[in-house]
Amino acid sequence: MELGWALVLTAALVLVTAFFVAAEYSLVRVRETQLAELAERGSTIAALGQRMARRIDEYISATQVGITAANLGLGIVGEPAVFSVIARLFPVDAEAEGLFHAIAFILAFAIVTFVTIVIGELAPKYLALHAPLRLLLLTAAPLFAFTQLVRPFIWAVGGSARLVVRPFGAANRAREATYSEEELRLLVAASARSGVLQESERELLSNVLSFADKVVRQVMVPRTEIVAVEANSTVADVTELAQKHPFTRYPVYREDLDNVIGVVHVRDLVGMSPEQARRTRVTQVMRRVVAVPETMHLDRALAEMRRQRVPLFLVIDEFGGTAGLVTMEDVLEELVGELEDEFDKAAPLIRKQDDGSFLVDGLTSLDDLRERLNVELSDEPYDTVGGLVFGKLGRLARIGDSVEIDGWRAEVTAMDGRRIAQVRVRSAHRQGVPRSQ
Structure with a gap:
């Protein structure tokens, strides 16, 4: 050639x-x-x-x-x-x-x-x-x-x-066309960093991926925070209670909260005359209440709410007692973030202070704390910040108690009875931070 x-x-x-x-x-x-x-x-x-x-x-x-x-x-x-x-x-x-x-x-x-x-x-x-x-x-x-x-x-x-x-074991293996949940999380994060996804879209997709992994215990209103009415109460009593605790629904119980028999909706009370309100028992206007276990996953809870057409579930613990309440709003907030109505308090659960610390409501979920403070908490058997601090202390808390949590220090700053109402969270490496009790 x-x-x-x-x-x-x-x-x-x-x-x-x-x-x-x-x-x-x-x-x-x-x-x-x-x-x-x-x-x-x-x-x-x-x-x-x-x-x-x-x-x-x-x-x-x-x-x-x-x-x-x-x-x-x-x-x-x-x-x-x-x-x-x-x-x-x-x-x-x-x-x-x-x-x-x-x-x-x-x-x-x-x-x-x-x-x-x-x-x-x-x-x-x-x-x-x-x-x-x-x-x-x-x-x-x-x-x-x-x-x-x-x-x-x-x-x-x-x-x-x-x-x-x-x-x-690799023969005849088809091309992987599916992704694991963790791979999807990485893809969402990478897409957000590159600007393909907006922050709101990233947050929504991340919430969707973690939605089915959560249970109602993690998002419910705990028993200690429930405002309820006794079965012998009248509509007038509910109206008076609503002035102090403005909610749209109140559980109705007989003897104690472990025997919730229904739920009364303030919308059903509108239009009653004062005389009629004093004569009408809440049991006459209450609606049925549906009980679910505290281990029910959120995706199933949402499906059951839609199927049974009820916006509220009574949450039962493993012993059959009342653990709390969960509403459709509580469930949906895990997808789209906080939904505030005219009765919601404006104060956020986590507030940054001028000294760099954070005031955190004791009922703040650990997931919210991880996301807001970028805290890499190890797997803990608790759902709230207050529960985590309580577990670390190993006793009833007192104002001023503090514990260290993965490089952060949480100090109890307010109590509500025996419940931890508020903690101050700051980096454990800052000067002047008190040592663990």
Whole structure:
């Protein structure tokens, strides 16, 4: 073969290698959702790419066949061609011809290898990693045609490869088209950092991913915070109670909170005359109450609320006693954040102070504390900040008590009876912080 044609063929083989490398990496890198979106718009190339992505093993085998064939061609044609160029550029005497040939051969091998790695391997890989969809749309049709041409050889090679990997449990494994929950979290976080998702979208998606993992115990109003009415109370009593504790619903109990028999809604009391309100017992206007275990997951609780058309559940502990109340608002807030109505207090659960510390309501969930303060709390068997501090102390708390929690110090600043009402949280490394009691 003439030297000129040999050099042209060498360049062509390098480009062929680049084509197959680009096709391989773009096929592996592209997301099927990107192809599906274009296919729905009528792109036939995207539809072809979808088909190829679903049978990725076959097309990856085809690219490997192409890369191997091109590299063999470079060894047969490319290195001798470059060797001939070097020999013509640097003629030597017959005495040094043997040594020169050895040096020229090594140099030719190095040049061909360098060009193949840079142009045939690295450059198309970088392009495929940064623009996989665009490259796949360019390479899909030629790769599909090449695959049909060498299909019998691919079957033979692929079958042999599957026999080799079968002992490792990897035979006939389809392309992973699903992601674990943790992988989805990482994808959401990465999309938010890159600006693809807004912060509100990131927060909503993160809440959705953790929603089914939470149970009603984590979001309920605890028993100690329930404002309820006794079964013998009148509507007038409820009206008076609503002036002090403005809620829309009040549980109705007989004897104690472990025997809740219904719930009264203030909307049902509207329109009653004062005389009628004094004569009417709450048991006459109360609605039914549905009890659920405190271990019920939130997704199931929401589904049950919708199915039974009740906005409130009585939460029962493992001993059959009343643990608390959970409303549809409590459940939905785990998805969309705080929902405030005209009765909600404006004071936030976590308030940053001028000295860098945080005043935290004792009923603040540990999930909220993790998110707001970016605290990496280890797995704790508690749902609230107050419960965590109480557990760390191992006794009834007093104002001024403090405990260390994963590099942060929580100091009790307010009590509500025996319940921890408020704590001050600050970094344990700040100067002047009291030591644990």
